[in-house]
Amino acid sequence: xxxxxxxxxxxxxxxxxxxxxxxxxxxxxxxxxxxxxxxxxxxxxxxxxxxxxxxxxxxxxxxxxxxxxxxxxxxxxxxxxxxxxxxxxxxxxxxxxxxxxxxxxxxxxxxxxxxxxxxxxxxxxxxxxxxxxxxxxxxxxxxxxxxxxxxxxxxxxxxxxxxxxxxxxxxxxxxxxxxxxxxxxxxxxxxxxxxxxxxxxxxxxxxxxxxxxxxxxxxxxxxxxxxxxxxxxxxxxxxxxxxxxxxxxxxxxxxxxxxxxxxxxxxxxxxxxxxxxxxxxxxxxxxxxxxxxxxxxxxxxxxxxxxxxxxxxxxxxxxxxxxxxxxxxxxx
Amino acid sequence: xxxxxxxxxxxxxxxxxxxxxxxxxxxxxxxxxxxxxxxxxxxxxxxxxxxxxxxxxxxxxxxxxxxxxxxxxxxxxxxxxxxxxxxxxxxxxxxxxxxxxxxxxxxxxxxxxxxxxxxxxxxxxxxxxxxxxxxxxxxxxxxxxxxxxxxxxxxxxxxxxxxxxxxxxxxxxxxxxxxxxxxxxxxxxxxxxxxxxxxxxxxxxxxxxxxxxxxxxxxxxxxxxxxxxxxxxxxxxxxxxxxxxxxxxxxxxxxxxxxxxxxxxxxxxxxxxxxxxxxxxxxxxxxxxxxxxxxxxxxxxxxxxxxxxxxxxxxxxxxxxxxxxxxxxxxx
Numbered sequence: 001x002x003x004x005x006x007x008x009x010x011x012x013x014x015x016x017x018x019x020x021x022x023x024x025x026x027x028x029x030x031x032x033x034x035x036x037x038x039x040x041x042x043x044x045x046x047x048x049x050x051x052x053x054x055x056x057x058x059x060x061x062x063x064x065x066x067x068x069x070x071x072x073x074x075x076x077x078x079x080x081x082x083x084x085x086x087x088x089x090x091x092x093x094x095x096x097x098x099x100x101x102x103x104x105x106x107x108x109x110x111x112x113x114x115x116x117x118x119x120x121x122x123x124x125x126x127x128x129x130x131x132x133x134x135x136x137x138x139x140x141x142x143x144x145x146x147x148x149x150x151x152x153x154x155x156x157x158x159x160x161x162x163x164x165x166x167x168x169x170x171x172x173x174x175x176x177x178x179x180x181x182x183x184x185x186x187x188x189x190x191x192x193x194x195x196x197x198x199x200x201x202x203x204x205x206x207x208x209x210x211x212x213x214x215x216x217x218x219x220x221x222x223x224x225x226x227x228x229x230x231x232x233x234x235x236x237x238x239x240x241x242x243x244x245x246x247x248x249x250x251x252x253x254x255x256x257x258x259x260x261x262x263x264x265x266x267x268x269x270x271x272x273x274x275x276x277x278x279x280x281x282x283x284x285x286x287x288x289x290x291x292x293x294x295x296x297x298x299x300x301x302x303x304x305x306x307x308x309x310x311x312x313x314x315x316x317x318x319x320x321x322x323x324x325x326x327x328x329x330x331x332x
Numbered sequence: 333x334x335x336x337x338x339x340x341x342x343x344x345x346x347x348x349x350x351x352x353x354x355x356x357x358x359x360x361x362x363x364x365x366x367x368x369x370x371x372x373x374x375x376x377x378x379x380x381x382x383x384x385x386x387x388x389x390x391x392x393x394x395x396x397x398x399x400x401x402x403x404x405x406x407x408x409x410x411x412x413x414x415x416x417x418x419x420x421x422x423x424x425x426x427x428x429x430x431x432x433x434x435x436x437x438x439x440x441x442x443x444x445x446x447x448x449x450x451x452x453x454x455x456x457x458x459x460x461x462x463x464x465x466x467x468x469x470x471x472x473x474x475x476x477x478x479x480x481x482x483x484x485x486x487x488x489x490x491x492x493x494x495x496x497x498x499x500x501x502x503x504x505x506x507x508x509x510x511x512x513x514x515x516x517x518x519x520x521x522x523x524x525x526x527x528x529x530x531x532x533x534x535x536x537x538x539x540x541x542x543x544x545x546x547x548x549x550x551x552x553x554x555x556x557x558x559x560x561x562x563x564x565x566x567x568x569x570x571x572x573x574x575x576x577x578x579x580x581x582x583x584x585x586x587x588x589x590x591x592x593x594x595x596x597x598x599x600x601x602x603x604x605x606x607x608x609x610x611x612x613x614x615x616x617x618x619x620x621x622x623x624x625x626x627x628x629x630x631x632x633x634x635x636x637x638x639x640x641x642x643x644x645x646x647x648x649x650x651x652x653x654x655x656x657x658x659x660x661x662x663x664x
Contacts, residue, residue, distance in 0.1 A: 056432065141473065
């Protein structure tokens with residue numbers, strides 16, 4: 001076969017995943033969802049589904065050992081997986097943790113990686129039941145595979161959004177990005193400012209509250225940035241969307257650091273990866289119910305789902321309408 | 333916490349895994365086996381168990397792009413996982429394939445990796461239902477997580493060997509090592525000689541024949557070498573063992589290449605990793621049945637399980653008794 005000259009850096013991660021999905025992934029009647037969503041979903045009984053997901057963190061790509069302790073690396077890799085389960089409305093159960101280790105690493109640091117992963121997993125009743133250790137020539141990596149469960153009635157995917165749905169987001173945005181920028185500039189000296197970047201939390205419990213109390217039609221976790229995740233929802237649901245700038249909840253820490261570093265807080269709120277907040281769409285009849293749930297977890301209604309032909313727009317505070325850009329963490 | 337000065341290179345892979353197992357892995361009543369075996373086993377119903385495993389291949393540690401095509405890398409990584417399922421007596425079902433990719437890699441090569449994994453998976457009715465692509469700064473890696481199933485009555489672990497069991501092995505040994513040594517010296521010019529190293533086969537079907545027809549008390553796949561795997565069986569089963577040199581089936585290709593390169597074929601047969609043959613122990617009452625099954629798959633009875641205090645011995649052709657050494661592929 002003659003090779004094309006395309007390198008992955010020209011294609012981008014999502015282009016690549018789309019192509020792999022089309023060419024490689026297979027479905028059968030037991031596969032409810034295959035990846036392209038946050039996780040794969042397998043029918044195990046008429047009432048319950050198995051959720052199967054994986055996430056990998058690589059040194060110099062996803063973390064820098066100058067800022068991260070080994071424990072935080074294990075923690076964060078586990079959170080990325082737990083968050084995938086949250087985004088499907090499910091509960092995590094069992095994890096397998098693989099580490100690729102440079103020869104020079106100390107045994108205590110390996111334990112610290114496992115300890116970090118184990119601490120946050122335990123908090124959500126997820127058990128580490130196995131793993132693999134392998135040598136890596138240069139860069140440390142950690143790859144976790146996780147099994148979860150979800151009741152059929154609570155399963156939420158990326159593709160279920162309906163025209164007219166309210167677009168909602170949990171928490172305050174931009175903090176993970178602000179934390180990273182702060183770390184790069186000042187190091188770990190003011191830990192509270194950077195905690196969301198170093199020790200994020202998966203919203204397992206919050207997601208369960210949402211799926212139990214609202215008609216959540218679609219959901220995704222913000223691992224690559226709000227803007228990028230919204231494009232996933234619109235593409236998978238074959239819809240358009242409009243966001244209201246004035247409703248986007250920007251974290252006070254993000255405002256503070258952005259001001260300090262002379263950056264635009266909104267840009268960070270739209271592009272900040274590894275937030276692990278939830279972006280979801282709700283039947284607009286449930287508008288009243290959203291307000292009630294707000295006491296348990298901060299929820300902002302930031303826009304609505306539109307017909308596909310409307311595209312994906314941002315209505316600025318000035319009232320001006322702009323095309324939203326697909327900004328976010330680009331892996332390639 | 334004060335750090336010890338121990339580096340992983342001083343501890344070895346198995347020492348590290350043992351420590352992680354003790355400190356990190358948790359069990360509950362649904363966990364039949366956690367890793368330390370080839371895979372973790374989870375009770376899903378009273379009749380059937382879920383098998384959950386993972387295996388990772390890293391460039392410059394497990395493969396060299398000078399000898400391996402991208403397709404062979406995907407193939408081999410999938411075989412490592414399929415072989416874990418075979419060793420438990422189960423059938424593979426669903427896989428998730430993660431690749432860590434250097435920026436310079438061509439898109440076609442990424443597809444070839446997935447194609448290789450997909451081709452061998454499909455042969456055993458295993459579906460790739462998802463994956464993750466991430467950038468890697470330097471070395472390519474592929475990490476696969478696989479789910480399989482096994483009927484309760486057919487599950488075999490490493491720890492079930494009984495004193496007096498016959499130690500058996502499938503196939504002929506030493507070929508993968510011979511292939512690697514040949515590749516290093518001569519490159520890919522004589523493909524048949526090195527096929528077992530480049531395109532190994534998982535013994536899913538053979539393992540099913542064994543567990544359905546024999547009282548198989550313990551089983552492991554030979555991924556790190558016969559000698560090393562036998563130590564796993566004896567340690568997990570708290571027994572000793574004796575091997576008869578004259579019964580160890582050495583591959584004719586191994587003999588040929590070892591003679592060519594002036595090496596000892598027996599040493600290769602004992603240490604050759606990535607053979608993916610099965611090492612298993614059978615109730616000695618089934619000796620007659622083993623002979624019947626031989627027509628379907630070559631099986632050699634190479635020794636027997638002894639009391640723990642007997643240690644692990646090799647009886648040489650001369651009749652001399654030696655302690656068997658734990659040689660094999662050392663990851664650290």
